[in-house]
Amino acid sequence: MLLLSACQKSSETDSTEARAASKARVEASIDGLDVLRSTLARQVDDPEAVDQSTFAEVCKPVGQRAQALAQEHGWTVQQLAARNRNPAHTLDDEARAAYERFEEDPDLKRVWHEDTVLDGTSGQRFFQRITVEETCLACHGPEENRPDFVKDGYPNDRAYGFEPGDLRGLYAVFVPDSLFATAQP
Numbered sequence: 276m277l278l279l280s281a282c283q284k285s286s287e288t289d290s291t292e293a294r295a296a297s298k299a300r301v302e303a304s305i306d307g308l309d310v311l312r313s314t315l316a317r318q319v320d321d322p323e324a325v326d327q328s329t330f331a332e333v334c335k336p337v338g339q340r341a342q343a344l345a346q347e348h349g350w351t352v353q354q355l356a357a358r359n360r361n362p363a364h365t366l367d368d369e370a371r372a373a374y375e376r377f378e379e380d381p382d383l384k385r386v387w388h389e390d391t392v393l394d395g396t397s398g399q400r401f402f403q404r405i406t407v408e409e410t411c412l413a414c415h416g417p418e419e420n421r422p423d424f425v426k427d428g429y430p431n432d433r434a435y436g437f438e439p440g441d442l443r444g445l446y447a448v449f450v451p452d453s454l455f456a457t458a459q460p
């Protein structure tokens with residue numbers, strides 16, 4: 276009896292640890308994505324020089340890295356916003372609720388929605404705030420200052436007029452339960 280409860284306790288501890296490790300893996304990956312964007316954005320010091328051909332498109336490579344992470348881990352990785360540039364980046368209902376929490380509480384950086392469902396699959400969903408920095412303004416500042424590749428490429432653009440410190444949007448990561456709390460390299 277004693278042995279049994281000891282065993283149960285240790286498997287509970289294992290699963291708590293495995294869950295914590297899964298969460299930590301998601302959080303570290305998203306921090307990496309955010310650092311990538313900040314680093315690329317810092318390389319754009321001359322907005323006049325930014326055009327379609329420069330490597331400094333900043334947010335497209337971030338989107339590509341997000342898709343690579345998704346493929347590598349079996350997650351869904353999105354960048355969503357209320358005022359979005361790419362029409363594919365609109366908030367779903369759950370993401371909107373998280374966005375509103377970030378809006379209300381500027382100190383809230385990240386939040387997990389546990390035991391949720393995305394497109395019929397149950398899992399765990401993570402949201403992290405994306406904050407506007409000075410270097411973002413080259414492309415997300417005043418409407419008329421946006422580079423031509425943005426004006427031409429995104430006719431329904433709503434992602435301008437931001438100030439440093441503003442909430443720009445959020446990262447959303449969905450981990451299906453079949454992959455959550457399982458050992459991964």
Ligand code: HEC
Pocket residue numbers: 312313316319325331332333334335338354355356358359360361362364405406407408410411412413414415425434443444445
């Ligand atoms: C060189 C121009 C440029 C700079 C600088 C830039 N962005 Fe972007 N941003 C874009 C483009 C273009 C898109 C649309 C990318 C796509 O089609 O996926 C975008 C999209 C985004 C998105 C996805 C949501 C949406 O609106 O589609 C977020 C979030 C974002 N940017 C945040 C930032 C932040 C934060 C910074 C500064 C650290 C920044 N951007 C700097 C050009 C830029």
